[in-house]
Amino acid sequence: MLYLVTGGAGFIGFHLSRYLLARGDRVVGLDNLNPYYSVDLKKDRIQTLTEEFGDRYTFVHADFSRSAELTEALQGLEIDRIAHLGAQAGVRYSLTHPHVYVEANVMGHLNILEYARHSGRVDNLVYASSSSVYGGNTKLPFSVDDRVDHPISLYAATKKADELMSETYAHLYRLPQTGLRFFTVYGPWGRPDMAMWLFTEAILAGRPIDVFGEGNMKRDFTYIDDIVAGVAACLDTPAPDDGKEKAGGSRAPHRLYNIGNNQSEDLSRMIELLEEAVGKPAERNLLPMQPGDVRATYADIDAIHGDLGYKPTTPIDVGIPNFVSWYKSYHGLA
Template sequence: MTVLVTGAAGFVGMHVAKVLLDSGEKVVGIDNLNNYYDVGLKHARLQQLEAYDAFSFIKQDISDRDGVFAALKNIPDITKVVHLAAQAGVRYSLDHPFEYTESNITGFLTILEYCRQLDNLEHLVFASSSSVYGGNRELPYSVDQSVDKPVSLYAATKKANELMAHSYAHLYGIPLTGLRFFTVYGPWGRPDMAYWTFTEKMLNGETLPIFNNGDMKRDFTYIDDIVSGVVALLNNPPVGGDDAAPYRIYNIGNHQSEPLLNLVSALEVSLEVKANLKMLPMQSGDVKETFADIDPIRRDVGYEPTTSLQEGIPKFVEWYKSYKKG
């Protein structure tokens, strides 16, 4: 049997695909290799996967319904899908809104419709985001809270994904699990994220922009901890019953909200460089703090993050230096 991983050339997608391959699964990856950030990094991630005989790759934009269906029609044994392809980034959505509706709404609908036509589908796991909590003030963020006040279009598209998924689980009995990721970081990460941009600026002697005058906190979650949760859930599909659809939503984070300046301090130690800071006001679409309640995923699949920020950042820095040399 085969697992389809969308966004396979992405940060989380590559790591999920690699763990699945290491466990003996066959994996089909799909990605459009867009230029939101360095395409060379995406190709380098793919090279890590192409070393496996059980991996095959399809270059395809998921918003192209006909293209996706044609590309996948000759792969009859897909039983599980991990949908990670999306247009990411809160700030980018302020100036490029249509890219978010095309990828995150139309693209997700394509994957839902594709899965609806699979005879042997066991489970579809898809990426949501902690951004859906928007203007919520109650911490830690719980999946029982209302998420009807998004503060960015990106967040709104992710909330829309959750609603779309529930409707398909209800109508067609497709087992669907959504994961609200909390600030994922680590080797092979995204160049638009703070830990990467801060690393570059510090090594180049540039000033770091620190928004909200440093009064920011994030639930920083190391990539290995994220992947362990994704894979555990993939093998444990939800079961509907009575009036309940086979659908569920989880937070997946480190369950520790840390000041942004702790990230800076961890980078200073790992890089052996003193950071120069420029305090700035809050940006549009941003939130002051994130903090994941992970009790449900801990209860259901034994999820337990094990990597602290002080342990994870040195691993990223070691990889970053090696990648830049290579």
């Protein structure tokens, strides 16, 4: 099959593309290579896929938030299924660059929906939502049946808007879709703006690490291989159009799943494992909570486990050393 993976040069997009290619599928990776974080890292991911899989992998440099540009970039390609992972990420960045989030996450999502609707071929669309949609919910673990009407960041609001637009398109045009609420993804080839990378970089350099929420925070850290396993399962099994209620409450061919490790870990535990893997202690600079942040996240994965048999397999005491090992190798520090 031919898959379109948006955000193809991104962290999750790279790993999903690698998985699909390794099992024999073809992939078109689409990305605008924006400078939110290192473009060189994104190019290294693309180069890795090109070297490993040759002409079964095609990279397209285009901006899906621009409808005409997207249409032109995909002209002549017979896309079977779409993994729409591209987005403007980051909660804190949305406080200072709000327009970018509406352009990429709202207009961009609409453009992908329109492309899929008019293609005449696409039979499944899986897209990235976020655990951020749960906002200030205090009931743990977070369930896809919980109300998510009170986002506390613009990033979260755009992801909730994506879910609503997908519900509409699934209802009107019977386009099978699955929205995935990812929980704190980490692992090799990860993002430089995430805590795992920032802390590792600082500890190795002997600099203090900024620990928000005075260190009193918990996250459901989810290893990249477990994320990819969930995305692939959803790509392989489109939401049925049977009129029955799906995960998240829809009766259209649209469902919502959490993808997490189903284990909420103390931030301090994550830092301790980084210290062990790096081989140096961290100097911690305790700071207050940042606007848009939440104290704890914890994924209830009953829905995706019951429907697709999904079950994460990588605890943080395995995943964190894997990340640090890759980080050292990538930067020539091994």
